[in-house]
Amino acid sequence: MLISFMTLIYYALDGNCVTATTGGLKWVKVTVPQFRAPGEPAMLECDYDLGNDTLYSVKWYKDHEEFYRFVRKTRPPAHSFKVEGVEVDMDSSNSTRVFLRSVSIKTSGLFRCEVSAEKPSFSSAQAEARMEVLSLPKEDPQITGVQDQYQVGDEINLNCTSGKSHPAPVLLWFINGNKVTGNSILVHYPPIYFNDGLVSMTLGLRFTLSSVHFQGGLMKVKCIASVSPVLWRGDRESIVQSLPIKDMREALLLVTSSKGNLVYPAAALIFICFTFKVVPFL
Structure with a gap:
């Protein structure tokens, strides 16, 4: 059996995803605030090392629903999609970060960043991390x-x-x-x-x-x-x-x-x- 390349993906609790390819996309890391209060902004960061590869796209998902996409060759390169609880500030977002204007209880969830490379490798990797929006009780029990x-x-x-x-x-x-x-x-x-x-x-x-x-x-x-x-x-x-x-x-x-x-x-x-x-x- 011939295998052109092998990809190894490892998920860690802190949002790291490590990939190993031959000279290509090496790793992806997601950083999101662990906790936010309703009404606060939130910065989602997706860092990656392409190695010898060229970036094709970066996609963001909340609980498996895509809400942001950056495709390098399109004009404009960035697009957002309607997902409940997610309001993207497009002017402050790019290929490595997404800025959420105002979070709510429904913003809580698992956020995943997927990075894909151009040909000839077409390699991809992803990482995820959870953000929880906390609303503390105003009344005594x-x-x-x-x-x-x-x-x-x-x-x-x-x-x-x-x-x-x-x-x-x-x-x-x-x-x-x-x-x-x-x-x-x-x-x-x-x-x-x-x-x-x-x-x-x-x-x-x-x-x-x-x-x-x-x-x-x-x-x-x-x-x-x-x-x-x-x-x-x-x-x-x-x-x-x-x-x-x-x-x-x-x-x-x-x-x-x-x-x-x-x-x-x-x-x-x-x-x-x-x-x-x-x-x-x-």
């Missing part, structure tokens, strides 16, 4: 279902509902500072999607009240809503665990005891907001 008073043996039946955000917020319940992990007392509700692309979540908490729930005559029930960005990991998405980009808001319910009887009044419902500043990945 809300705890509902609180009764005026409780008695040992009563059923605690609470719901925590987050504010709207993107990506979807993650809700956690805590009792006296201990994270609730048992699915037997957690009630998962389907997410609520809004027309603007934002999402709200609700998580229920169900358990029977007992005297062991009170520490020094006080029980603290807390709900925390957090938003964590995601990175593309092959064929799946993974929550970023090690990087400090997180917005957290919490609601705190204090239930105090009354000595001498079994009635515990829900004396205070206090909403406390802790907002953590978004810090760019380094």
Whole structure:
């Protein structure tokens, strides 16, 4: 079997794509902002080493839909195509970069750059990277279902509902500072999607009240809503665990005891907001 040339393509998580050919197109690298807020611009960069080849075209795709094409021999060489969430500034775009005027929630996705060479090699290579547009919740989570008073043996039946955000917020319940992990007392509700692309979540908490729930005559029930960005990991998405980009808001319910009887009044419902500043990945 005769093989005129061999091409080896390697994909890396950081957007690198390396190719090896005989003196031709060597590599392509994509650089996009990992995170943007709605309304901000974004610069998408596609660097490449043609080796001895001559450039034929550069094409950009978002989630497999082409939105920008640069063909060196055409006049004009650059063209854009309508894709939801993508608004190209043609005056600021060329064969190595594409400038997006104003991003929205629908801009989030996987961006791919494909570089092709002229004859005689006709070689091509591509690289991709993910950009996520983050919209942090403006409202604190809300705890509902609180009764005026409780008695040992009563059923605690609470719901925590987050504010709207993107990506979807993650809700956690805590009792006296201990994270609730048992699915037997957690009630998962389907997410609520809004027309603007934002999402709200609700998580229920169900358990029977007992005297062991009170520490020094006080029980603290807390709900925390957090938003964590995601990175593309092959064929799946993974929550970023090690990087400090997180917005957290919490609601705190204090239930105090009354000595001498079994009635515990829900004396205070206090909403406390802790907002953590978004810090760019380094």
